[in-house]
Amino acid sequence: MPRTRSSTTHARYWRWLGLTMAAIGLIVLSANWAERHELATRTAALRQAAAAHVLGLRGLVEKHDFLPYAAARHPDVLALLQAPQDSALRLRVNHYFADLQSTTGAAALFLVDRNGLTLSSSNWNQPSSFVGESYRQRPYFETALQGQRGLFYGLGLTTGQSGLFIAEPVRGPAGIMGVAVVKISLEPLQAAWRRGIDPVLLRDSRGVVFLSSQPEWLFQARQQLSAADAAWISSHRQYGSRSQFAVLPWQVKPLPDSAAYGLQTTVQGLHRSLLALDTALPELGWTLTVTSDMKEVTQARQLALALSTLLLALLLLASLYWRLREKRFVEQRSARLELERRVEERTRDLEEAHTFRKAMEDSLLVGMRARDPQGRIIYVNPAFCAMVGYSAEELLGCLPPYPYWHPDDLEKQARVSQDVLQGRVVPHGYESRIRHKDGHDVITMIYTAALVDARGVHRGWMSSVVDITAQKQAEARQRDQELQLERSARLASVGEMASTLAHELNQPLMALSNFALAARALADRGASSLLAETLNDIIAQSQRASEIVKRVRVFINPQRAQYENLAPADVIHHAVNLLKPELQRHHVQLQLQLEDGLPPVRGDSVLLEQVLMNLIHNALHAMQAQPPGSRRIQLLCRQQEQGVSVTVADSGPGIPAEQIEQIFAPFFTSKPDGLGLGLNICRTIIEAHGGRISVENSPTGGAAFTFTLALAS
Template sequence: MLHRLQPLIQPQLQRLTRPHALAWLGLALLTAVAVGGAGHWAERRELQTKTAELHQAAEVYSLALRGVAERYDYLPYAAARHPEVLALLAQPDLPERRQQVNRYFEDLRGRTDSAALYVMDLNGQAVAASNWATPSSFVGQSYRQRPYFEQASQGVRNTFYGVGLTTGAPGLFIAEPVRQQGVVKGVVAVKVGLDELSQAWAKVAAPVLLQDSRGIVFLSSEPDWLYRSSRPLSPEDLAWLARHEQYGPPQTQTYPALPWRLERAADQAEYRLHTRQGGSQGGRQRELLALDTPLPELGWTLTVSTDLAEVALARRQALALAALGAAVLLLAALGWQQRERRFAEQRQARQELELRVQERTRDLQLAHAFRKAMEDSLLVGMRARNREGRIIYVNPALCEMVGYRADELLGCLPPYPYWHPDELDRHQRDSEAALQGRAAPQGFESRIRHRDGHDVITMVYTAPLIDEQGQHLGWMSSVVDITAQRQAEQRQREQALQLQRSARLASLGEMASTLAHELNQPLMALSNFALAAQALARQGPPELLQSALGDIVAQARRAGEIVQRVRGLIRPQGGQHQACDLAQVVERVQGLLQAELAAAPLRLDRAALTALPPVRGDRLLLEQLLINLLQNALQATEHLPAARRAIELSAQVQGELMELCVADHGPGISAGLREQVFNPFFSTKADGLGLGLNICRTLVEAHGGQLGVRERSDGQPGAVFFFTLPLMHPPRVPSLEHAST
């Protein structure tokens, strides 16, 4: 393959060794850059001019549209307040009043050059109109389904563009409610034709169009775009259009999509519009620069455009002029160089001949060295095969990758000596696919066997091998060694497994800390009750000793239940949820903390915990949760005066949940620490373990609720810890206890 490329590479190497050739190459590149820059500059300049003209045209067209609407804006307002109109709506059956209003509207239409002016009663029937004497008179016609009548009859002045129900001619309708003593008695409407505007638009070179709020084109300089939609219409939109017949009977309008293809830039209001103008079959393809201008007071969108053909023409002209100038300069420079070279050749003809021989020899040596260095420097293995699969070229990188010399590989047909013996079928399929031109362009992974026996993982990419005459000689493959990458991926997977084991050990340590924290309360109680039992054994009534021993047994059972519940927190089926009365749970907790509450002393207000529905939860875990929260509140208020040592318990139902609040009057918790206090081993107390609130959150989340802290709502200092629990409903599925059995 390389000896075929040598005739193409050698002349380039010869030129690159000549300083003058390098100078000419640099000059040619600079000339090409200058010519391209001139074309780009001309294109951008023309595009900026077109953009400025587009914005100016949008302003002019917008002013014209607003001028048409404002020109007739006063007409319905004035007519709605005319005494004769008010009198007609009060007595619509009097012919003389109807005739007076007909003639008044006829005279008003002639003076203002509007299309039509008419008044409707509250049933939508026209009782007088400016065209009363014409065959297409509005008098007696019903316009109840028209949107402008519906809104105006409700007291809202509005505008509406549509095709007339009576005349079939489109126009802009401006409707005004007729009020008498603040009550709507009828509707006055003026119809304004946009024929002059449409005729003016028909003469412009680039398309101009108007769309309504649904994207339907109702006025356009391009007739083929009328009543087409720029976006798909929903069934609700189509039903609304059919019901109100805005653009004619529903059987005559289908609102097909506009023949557009848009290219928008995120930071530009203008966009490129590709369309076929003059009909979808026989028209010509055009590329336009378009701009949308909203007209919110009318509910329309104005689209103006300009042809980009002039931009392309400006670029071509600039390129032609720049190329012509560059050609003149290059020809002049070339003539000057040829003249100087001819003089030099005449003086040094003999020396030039010797230099040419030396340069020829040096160029051949350089080409050979270049080819050899290129082959030796490649880290990617290269392999060329003819169309039959015979190896015709390998580079040193491939030989090093497979362990075979080039002379051992050249001329080999499949199966090749480096194919892995365990994957011969796969190698054969991949080879046949590559020789038939079906190799995956993204490459495929292949495991081969090195000559010394170790495996090599590679990625193989194959492309056609074409000679200088365009003939298909075979296939060239690049082979990349990815063994190290695969080994790194394996190490990464092993490290991930190690991290998972470390995480499990950390979870085990946290569970041990949780058990130590939670068992502290019943163990302290066991110790106190045991000391009391010893004292009662020496002296005291037997019934008190029996009570103390009973408390010891109860606390021992409580410690065992805590261990079981903590185990349940890490097992999905470990919960023992049942219906719990929060008032009874609080009463039980108050009894367990009676000594601490009396020693404080501290008042526990639980008057708000009455007539509450039961919640679903584990009674023992809920008791432990409240004990932790109340002990935190006790510690937060221990330095307060006796009058302020109080804890309020309250609850309220929120949908399917109940929220219970524990409020104290302590120093409170700053906003920056309200989330950190729930982290394991974080504590604001010098001797605290930082596990209490973390355990509380775990207990609440095990019940399907949430735990948080906030400020008091009454503005006093203190903190409010709140948590939610699900309400207990009649069971619709088997309980967890039944399911576990």
């Protein structure tokens, strides 16, 4: 009898052990299944995100793909390659490139001859002009010379700014004569990535990251570069002067039966576990990597473990219930009540989660609108309803034109809506004016993305709508305030103008007095010929005083100036002659260096003389502490490509470095009795003439003020 009881106990032990192992196996299998299912879902989402990014990249490239082709076939471009010394032809090509760049939004367009020298560029009139630069070592130049289209991403040799270069050979009667190049900036795309949560990056064919939402990953490689690859990048200066590329701080873990892979890394100082997917762009030679947080996959596994455990616990309780219902009715009832309590808690948790999600949607300040592929509105959140003034019941099911479309923009909004429904989504959003139900206008920014379900089926389009009306109104108020400040600054300069006019009028008035005394003496002596000459001088000086008085209004509104074709040398000589007594009184040596054959400029002679006299007066003041023998002013005038430049340089102590940035600001002065408006007035006059004025300290001592004037047309 004891042996029989022992055998029963043994059998019961092994049976329970087997059931326990089976239960553990089921729990593990369910957790693995949930993890694989969530991983597949997240991978599908990554594929959709990658497809959207690839679509945006290809759209950006295709938008500018025709530019070098069109530029290479322009007759002026071919003519410039045949006659590179023709300055008029070069100017026409420069303007043609500038118009193309402004119209298409490209970063730059330029033309390179067969030797790699840039002949023309859209930024020819900027300090960072490409004209005269050599791009012979660039791969796109070498490829284009071989008759093929060149494609290359790297840092600019001149500007240091990154961009995608597309090169097209320019063919002529003698074959390939040069290369037309367009530069596309991807900085706006990178800026949009950086506003996202999950990292996105682009790698070139050698594995170097050149575009990333995480700045610390830029110019790092997926793996250690070979010596040949590093030498190629360095010789072609693809990434500037960089010759060493660190390996990305990634720990990669392959995932079975998945195109994605696990990624352990640090993002902005925080450790993150990511799911990553690579997408190749063979036509560009790039690889796009998109990522998503692995937290959802881990949570899915944990939830499956919890649910499987709960389910098996329920089965176990049911088994115990049937085995012990006669003996342990109270215990069975308690177990049932416990089960009901758990179910109730679970239901309450689900209801709370639903309530939380709805409250979160209701609290959003950004309007959300979903449309099916036909444009029918299928979802709106409360923020969107408040933005347009219509209830969800009034909007759901509506097809274009929607009731909130602005009546003045119906054609434009219909065109934009049709582009979105056909998949031509603007990657950086677009501005739209809508009409609220109560009649007032609302300015919005709309961002649209494809609405794709977990199975990868396109269900429509989801749009985020941001109300920027207040921002637009603030910008308008700021512009109004700036205009008021400019007008106040002009009115404040009238005080300085009064003192300047007093100084300027002093000489013609003194001359009038002297000539009048001389005329009276000549009249007494009866010298009629000398008397007539003296009277002519009186008339000339009175006319000059009248011209000076008439121009006081010009300082309030420089556009009222009387412009005419002027000889620069005449204006300079007249201003110097007016100041010659003062220069002699201060023992200052004035050195004039005027180029021969200077072309005429367009301007107001009295205003330009005022600028010269103000700059020379400032130079006199700056040299007061210098010994008389070392007081020198150099006045240089020479022709430039686009006009004439005039430089006034002194031998004084120069301008302190902390003051040189604000030297032209209103009311800034280093003189104890100055108002700080003289140089500001000079800049106003020069800018009204279409020129610019600047200052720099000379390496040999002293300061040099330079202004430019446009040539007469």
